[in-house]
Amino acid sequence: MDNPPRPYTLVAELTYACPLQCPYCANAVDAPVRDGEIDTAAWIRVLREAEALGVVQVNLTGGEPLLRGDLNAIVSQAARLGLYTNLITSGIPLTRERLADLQQHGLDNVQLSLQSLEPDRAADIAGGRFLERKRHAIAWVKELGLPLTLNFVLHRHNIDETPRFISFAESVAADRLELANAQYLGWALHNRDALLPGEEQIRLARTAAHAAGARLKGKMEIVFVMPDYYAEFPKTCMNGWGRSFLVITPDGTVLPCHLARTIAALRFETVRDSPLHEIWFHSDGFNRFRGEAWMSDPCRGCERRHLDFGGCRCQAFHVTGDAAAADPACSRSPHHSLIQQAGARAATASPVEFAYRRYGSRR
Amino acid sequence: MTADALPRLAPKARLKYDRFSGHYLLLFPETGWLLNDTGMELLQLCDGRHSLAMILDVLARRYPHVQPDALNADVRSFLAALAERSLLRSHG
Numbered sequence: 496m497d498n499p500p501r502p503y504t505l506v507a508e509l510t511y512a513c514p515l516q517c518p519y520c521a522n523a524v525d526a527p528v529r530d531g532e533i534d535t536a537a538w539i540r541v542l543r544e545a546e547a548l549g550v551v552q553v554n555l556t557g558g559e560p561l562l563r564g565d566l567n568a569i570v571s572q573a574a575r576l577g578l579y580t581n582l583i584t585s586g587i588p589l590t591r592e593r594l595a596d597l598q599q600h601g602l603d604n605v606q607l608s609l610q611s612l613e614p615d616r617a618a619d620i621a622g623g624r625f626l627e628r629k630r631h632a633i634a635w636v637k638e639l640g641l642p643l644t645l646n647f648v649l650h651r652h653n654i655d656e657t658p659r660f661i662s663f664a665e666s667v668a669a670d671r672l673e674l675a676n677a678q679y680l681g682w683a684l685h686n687r688d689a690l691l692p693g694e695e696q697i698r699l700a701r702t703a704a705h706a707a708g709a710r711l712k713g714k715m716e717i718v719f720v721m722p723d724y725y726a727e728f729p730k731t732c733m734n735g736w737g738r739s740f741l742v743i744t745p746d747g748t749v750l751p752c753h754l755a756r757t758i759a760a761l762r763f764e765t766v767r768d769s770p771l772h773e774i775w776f777h778s779d780g781f782n783r784f785r786g787e788a789w790m791s792d793p794c795r796g797c798e799r800r801h802l803d804f805g806g807c808r809c810q811a812f813h814v815t816g817d818a819a820a821a822d823p824a825c826s827r828s829p830h831h832s833l834i835q836q837a838g839a840r841a842a843t844a845s846p847v848e849f850a851y852r853r854y855g856s857r858r
Numbered sequence: 859m860t861a862d863a864l865p866r867l868a869p870k871a872r873l874k875y876d877r878f879s880g881h882y883l884l885l886f887p888e889t890g891w892l893l894n895d896t897g898m899e900l901l902q903l904c905d906g907r908h909s910l911a912m913i914l915d916v917l918a919r920r921y922p923h924v925q926p927d928a929l930n931a932d933v934r935s936f937l938a939a940l941a942e943r944s945l946l947r948s949h950g
Contacts, residue, residue, distance in 0.1 A: 670870050
């Protein structure tokens with residue numbers, strides 16, 4: 496790793512508006528929708544500043560990035576700067592013409608999310624009937640010759656469909672398949688008891704994913720992401736705080752991870768206040784959990800601290816109340832029982848209703 | 859991979875010169891690899907027109923001091939690593 500660090504990936508959250516209402520959405524539960532979104536000129540400038548800092552990858556995400564009317568201009572600027580652009584989308588609302596247009600402007604990859612291949616279940620999870628439109632969008636991606644990543648967020652209600660997700664991805668010749676268990680933060684934490692799968696469900700899905708990965712090696716890359724609730728050690732969240740990722744929210748706030756803003760007492764600057772360079776290198780928010788000085792036991796003396804950097808700060812905050820604590824997903828955390836208890840509840844779970852991701856109405 | 863195979867980069871992968879490191883990056887969804895000079899030379903030959911035999915031949919002439927067996931093993935292991943991540947297409 497360079498010292499000082501250099502960001503490689505910009506996660507550009509272009510809007511929090513979304514036609515879907517998935518109950519595991521990674522956005523913050525109190526994310527402001529469409530309030531104070533930065534304009535096209537600001538994104539154009541931010542992309543330039545990000546490239547100058549070292550960024551080479553841009554994930555265009557949200558919410559639903561297709562709801563930005565200026566997506567062509569944003570993609571164009573990223574392409575001009577030589578950045579690898581990945582559109583992370585629900586595929587709604589999309590037309591073949593619009594996709595062809597984005598391709599013309601230099602889009603490199605399309606990552607499309609699916610909730611289920613059972614129409615009723617898909618509608619139940621997404622909060623609306625979108626499956627057929629998504630199938631059309633997938634066909635257009637392939638017809639236009641764009642690389643396709645399919646993403647299934649896995650949880651208790653769809654994880655048993657994993658073998659079918661794999662054969663579907665094969666049948667549409669996806670280039671990459673992500674079978675990613677929900678990470679229990681944001682809306683997913685809010686809905687954890689309705690979503691967390693049992694350990695046996697995960698074991699079966701993982702076995703299917705690994706077998707398919709070996710069989711399809713060279714044709715389709717298959718990524719299986721575990722929920723860290725059943726892991727011995729925490730995930731290397733964002734590759735470490737302020738080490739290689741920059742997240743910019745729709746209102747221009749610059750964060751080390753999607754949900755950093757949900758940690759109370761941390762302050763983050765926006766691209767309206769300061770140049771990106773200043774924020775990345777010198778802001779309190781980015782420097783707060785860089786390096787190891789902030790760590791306490793058991794992380795401080797742990798030989799794994801160079802591997803996982805103490806895990807996820809947001810999970811530490813939301814589960815233990817202390818953002819500087821060890822990630823409770825770690826078996827060495829004194830708070831690990833909080834995670835284990837959620838897992839035990841999942842194993843014996845009775846149905847719990849989703850709270851859909853809805854903004855602008857009272858919950 | 860046979861000697862007649864015509865490897866080329868998968869559409870999802872793209873090369874970019876990185877002025878920070880002075881090396882090329884191979885970019886693909888979510889991540890990328892920093893290439894050393896020989897990795898870059900090899901990838902430039904993976905254009906769907908050079909067969910594996912031709913690629914080995916070109917590199918052998920460029921690096922006459924490297925044992926042919928060692929060169930062959932290096933090239934094949936790099937191509938295998940690319941294939942593992944579905945970054946290579948090969949015809950023939």
